[in-house]
Amino acid sequence: MANKLHFAAGLLVAATAVTGQNGSTVGSGPSAAGPTWNHADFESSPQVYPSPNATGQGWSNAFQQASAFVSQLTLEEKARLVTGTPGPCVGNIGPIERLGFKGLCLQDGPLAIREATYASVFPAGLSVAASWDMDLARQRGVEMAQEFKGKGAHIALGPVAGPLGRSGYGGRNWEGFSPDPFLTGELFATTIEGMQSTGLQACAKHYIGNEQETQRNPSGGPNTAVFGGVPGPTIEAVSSNIDDRTMHEAYLWPFQNAVHSGVSAVMCSYNRINGSYGCQNSKTLNGLLKEELGFQGYEG
Numbered sequence: 001m002a003n004k005l006h007f008a009a010g011l012l013v014a015a016t017a018v019t020g021q022n023g024s025t026v027g028s029g030p031s032a033a034g035p036t037w038n039h040a041d042f043e044s045s046p047q048v049y050p051s052p053n054a055t056g057q058g059w060s061n062a063f064q065q066a067s068a069f070v071s072q073l074t075l076e077e078k079a080r081l082v083t084g085t086p087g088p089c090v091g092n093i094g095p096i097e098r099l100g101f102k103g104l105c106l107q108d109g110p111l112a113i114r115e116a117t118y119a120s121v122f123p124a125g126l127s128v129a130a131s132w133d134m135d136l137a138r139q140r141g142v143e144m145a146q147e148f149k150g151k152g153a154h155i156a157l158g159p160v161a162g163p164l165g166r167s168g169y170g171g172r173n174w175e176g177f178s179p180d181p182f183l184t185g186e187l188f189a190t191t192i193e194g195m196q197s198t199g200l201q202a203c204a205k206h207y208i209g210n211e212q213e214t215q216r217n218p219s220g221g222p223n224t225a226v227f228g229g230v231p232g233p234t235i236e237a238v239s240s241n242i243d244d245r246t247m248h249e250a251y252l253w254p255f256q257n258a259v260h261s262g263v264s265a266v267m268c269s270y271n272r273i274n275g276s277y278g279c280q281n282s283k284t285l286n287g288l289l290k291e292e293l294g295f296q297g298y299e300g
Contacts, residue, residue: 042241045276048287058262059296072099090115090157091300106203106300107148110158110175116151125160129177129187137187141194141202148200155201155265157300161188161254162206162269171213181250185257192261203300204258205267208251208284209240216270239272252288259293267300 056063070078077096085094091106108114112121122144128137141159148156163170165179177184188204195202221234242251255266266289269278278284279299289295 039241042239042243042274045274045281045283046287048282048291051282051286052290054290054296057294057296063296069099069101088115089153091155104154105152106155106157107151107153108157110160110205111144113148113151113153113156119151120147124174125177125187125191126174128191129183132183134186134190137190138194141191142198145195145198145200145202149198153200155203156195157203157205157267159188159191159195159202160205161185161258162208162210162251164211164251164254166211170211172210177254181253185254188254189257189261192258192263196262196264201264203265203267204255204263206269207255207266207278207289207299208247208269209242209273210269210271210278211240212238213270214238237271237277239275241274247288252293255289256293259289259295264297265300266295266297 054063073081073096080094081096085092087094087103087105089105090108091104093104093106095101095103107116111124113119120143122140128140144158145156158175160172160175161177161184163172163176164181164184165173165176177187192202192204215235215238218237219235220229220232222231225231258266268281268285271278273281273284276283285299289299
């Protein structure tokens with residue numbers, strides 16, 4: 001732990017010059033006051049294409065099994081596997097009975113299984129962070145996962161490290177751990193390891209910058225009348241405008257821990273990041289998550 005703390009501190013001290021996403025210098029030296037915010041620098045998110053192929057690094061056995069299975073699927077079965085089906089869970093991957101695949105059940109939430117009777121409610125992530133207890137975080141992860149599995153779920157939609165907790169008014173801060181990215185990252189990874197030690201898949205969320213839920217979904221637009229509303233201009237979801245240094249040193253840090261812990265899945269966020277929606281943002285999904293962090297799993 002001490003070595004990791006020293007490494008984190010060294011990163012901040014060594015950052016003598018940082019460049020913004022459009023190439024503008026945003027500060028120099030450890031005593032720099034910081035940049036003058038230029039909103040135009042964050043109205044668009046850089047394009048990073050094509051999406052890199054997963055290599056199976058660290059997952060070689062799983063990739064071999066998956067490739068052998070997929071090679072037997074018809075086009076219709078492949079489409080069904082990645083688009084989902086109606087069902088009793090929050091998310092449902094339908095079975096492929098001829099190959100013995102029984103399907104997958106995805107269930108919320110970050111501190112208890114949501115759509116179930118006689119379920120426990122575990123302490124919030126914020127409470128776990130207040131304890132600074134790694135063993136407690138792992139135990140909580142194990143016991144939550146055991147209950148998810150016992151109720152028939154294969155994938156838990158959690159734990160949470162986004163929102164990080166930039167504002168105390170954030171309505172979902174309690175789902176995560178701490179506004180400190182290092183503490184959140186340590187507890188995030190430990191929770192994931194505990195959950196996945198039971199055979200349940202964890203899904204790290206919400207990636208990334210999900211600091212508020214005001215206007216989390218777009219509204220309005222010309223088709224509003226179809227749903228009984230008055231047609232009007234489309235009001236886009238709120239955009240989290242984040243410079244490169246803040247993205248790496250604060251928001252991305254916990255997800256790096258999640259990837260290193262071997263998390264199976266990552267859930268993208270509702271909001272936009274620098275103008276582009278989280279679930280279609282090629283910079284954050286391709287450039288950061290897959291290329292920089294080397295994530296091998298799937299996204300939802």
